[in-house]
Amino acid sequence: MSEPIAARTDFSRVYTLAQAALSDEIMVKEGIAGPCIAYHDQIIAELRETGLLWLKCPADQKVLLLDISPDIYFETDELVGQDGVFIRMTTITDQELALRLSDALASSRRPLSRE
Template sequence: MADDDIDALLLRLQRLAGDLAGVETGTSYGTPALKVAGKLLVRIKDAGTLVLTAALDEKERLIEMAPEIYYETDHYRGWPALLVRADAIGDDELQHRLAEAWQARAPAKLRKRRD
């Protein structure tokens, strides 16, 4: 895992989540992550893989719709977390997914500020 690649990926995530209120950079399972109110939005699993929070029904739909971008391993089966190939997802799509994760996890007062 190349530190420069991870740093660049973290900067990309921070840039794309820049307009989401209350998003903070932290760690999850020892890797860089973005959180809101202490709740995970996304973490960098490795230099090429993101772990993005997503509702189970949305997760299944995304994997079916774009398996070249989204997937899961047995470890994540049944959990509201989706694996994302970082190089395969465009900025617009990733920004949209971050906003959806934020909408599902941000406290009501932050969601109201955004609306």
């Protein structure tokens, strides 16, 4: 069964913005729930269903986004305490989405702490 046209359109939008912002450093993968944008095998965005994107997001930034724009960003119980946020694709602008994708890549580039 093929995926709905809206889902392909959502992913095409994410991929186009990611490619423009992140150039050749990204790749497309198939995730558990749907297509993903990855950086060095680290998933930074995944289309979970039509109109719903999971995006890697540092916890401190996530709190701010959830407070400022609850119409765009939200989390479910599965994301509490995790570095990720859900995005409603119908409410986010291309400019905002490109910025969030750039932030997700920047957080993926940070070296892991050695604890």
